[in-house]
Amino acid sequence: MPHISKNNKILSLKNVYKTYLQGKNHIPVLRGITLTVRAGEMVSIMGSSGSGKSTLLNIIGLLDDYDQGEYLLNGTLMGKMNESKAARLRNRHLGFVFQSFHLIGFKTALENVALPLFFQKISRKKRNQKAMEYLDRLGMAQWANHLPNELSGGQKQRVAIARAMIADPSVILADEPTGALDSTTSLEVMKVFKEINAQGITLVVITHERDIAAMTDRIVFLQDGVIQTDE
Amino acid sequence: MELLIFNKDTWQEIVYTIRQNRMRSLMTVFGVFWGIFMLIILIGTGKGLQNGAYSSFESYATNSFFIWARNTTKPYKGFGIGKKFNFTNDDTRVLRTTVPQIKALGPRSRIRGETGFNNVVYKDKTATLTIYGDEPEIRDINLMEITKGRFINRLDIEQKRKVAVIGLESLPLLFTGGQDPIGRYIRISGVEFQVVGVFRLPNKNDDRYEENSKAVFLPLSSFQQTFNWGEIVGWYSVNVKSGYDAEQVKKKVRQILARRHHVAPNDIRAFGSWNMAAEFKKMSDLFTGIRFLIWFVGIFSLLAGIIGISNIMLIVVKERTGEIGIKRALGATPVSIMSQLIFETLILTSLPGYIGLVMGVGVLEIIDRILVFLRTDTQMFENPQVDFYAALATLAVLTLGGVIAGIIPAFRAVQMKPVDALRQ
Secondary structure, three states, X not given: OOXXXXXXXEEEEEEEEEEEEEOOEEEEEEEEEEEEEEOOOEEEEEOXXXXXXXXXXXXXXXXXXXXEEEEEEOOEEOOOOOHHHHHHHHHHHEEEEEOOOOOOOOOOHHHHHHHHHHOXXXXXXXXXXXXXXXXXXXXXHHHOOOOHHHOOXXXXXXXXXXXHHOOOOOEEEEEOOOOOOOHHHHHHHXXXXXXXXXXXXXXXXXXXXXXXXXXXXXXXXXXXXXXXXXX | OOOHHHOHHHHHHHHHHHHHOHHHXXXXXXXXXXXXXXXXXXXXXXXXXXXXXXXXXXXXXXXXXXXXXXXXXXXXXXXXXXXXXXXXXXXXHHHHHHOOOEEEXXXXXXXXXXXXXXXXXXXOEEEOXXXXXXXXXXXXXXXOEEEEEOOOOHHHHHOOOOEEEEEHHHHHHHOXXXXXXXXXXXXXXXXXXXXXXXXXXXXXXXXXXXXXXXXXXXXXXXXXXXXXXXXXXXXXXXXXXXXXXXXXXXXXXXXXXXXXXXXXXXXXXHEEEEEHHHHHHHHHHHHHHHHHHHHHHHHHHHHHHHHHHHHHXXXXXXXXXXXXXXXXXXXXXXXHHHHHHHHHHHHHHHXXXXXXXXXXXXXXXXXXXXXXXXXXXXXXXXXXXXXXXXXXHHXXXXXXXXXXXXXXXXXXXXXXXXXXXXXX
């Protein structure tokens, strides 16, 4: 696990702008976002749909680029870069959890969890061993050889969380991780996130549910591409 | 680093791709299989036809021609139309000394065995055989095998020896089973000849096999003496040195013979001739054309199969956009996504292609077995086969095609930004 001191700025955005081109119209999505997340923080980003919260997460996750401003990940400027470099950075530093789980249907839970290590070209034996370890931590060991469609929503999300953790990322980004789950399961998943956070991993969670956001240390409220409140 | 081919994930994905739409995959894969299968069958049958056609040339050196005397068709030096003339032993000497392009010159004479007229006798047995008067050189032009004893030699010619070389197939007509013919005397048109050798023709596909295998060879000089031919030579078989054009040499020989026999230099029809080389070239040109056509048709049907695979891969990429997006979010580089897809395409083309190749060769082998089983004396079609290089070329085309077919879908797969791919 990367050792990062509490006061270290792990994510730092300064005046970030992003505009989408739709037909001939430029639609501004982010209009000057300035945000700093310290290592070990658990932050939730809230906002109505169209507020730009997903776009912000995609930019933080190096899945999308931004037009103006600065974004520093762990002190390094993330400017324009090619896809190979972005892929390597995502693989080493970032973990993703999605609303619709995004597990690969024809791979078992174990294979899904091991996938990030596959891209690091770690041997099959080693990565399966580590994947099993993470599944066990999330209480999913006995489901290791099941395909995603044999699992419940909560179980799928646990597998996805194990996958997000396996490469020892410094930040885990979760986009509506409870959006497809019932309230009991949602609470369970959030509990898991809390535990992960307690181990020192920074968490950024997007949600539109107040009670989910309330479980985090800090809530950033986004509206029309600008930060309204940060508490 | 694990190699793609040894990687379980690679194969897992290929199996998944096929399973996702079994019918569709099978049809496309069948396209490549069929393309290769047909190409191999076509190449094999083409080769079989070629072998069949070439085999009728096998009894002769192909760079050779025959020339014989007919009647003049133009008046010349006071002689009218229709003058008869014959080649003579003097012509043989002149041609042998003045035309260096000739490798072997065979002066020949023949008396055909006429049905019902038994011309060869041994004790109480008789046979109707074609009698040839020949010199040793004929063996350089008409290929034959001496199974026992020897062929006619120079001394036989010089000393006008009464010796004979007899066809293996005519032995049973004259000698009762197992009798060694060597040293025995047979009577040809009332004159005794001692058998010194037995010959066999190697090629049963020659249309003259029947006639020529039941024949007797005598030294030309003895033949001329026995049948009162004097100095007359029936015709010439000429083998041209390699590197020279048989047609040019034929012209030169004709000019020399025309001058010696007072035939008008432009009286081409006074001579009859057969250019084996030209006939052979016509045949080989025909087969070059056929081969070109086969590869042309074959490659394009194969191409259709490969394009089908490429198409399917495009659909697969589209269907799996989301999955590709996930992989990229988790750290798959564009290169790794692309190489996986290209490898997948390569397997989808080369595996059925390889099966097509093996099955095509197998079917040709079966056809060959059947042909051997049904063997007849003359064959239009013989030994269909695909040579090693043709098979190698097909495999190369297949592999290259597979890679090319994978390139477009692979590029399509990484064209999208990961965020857009994830949204699907």
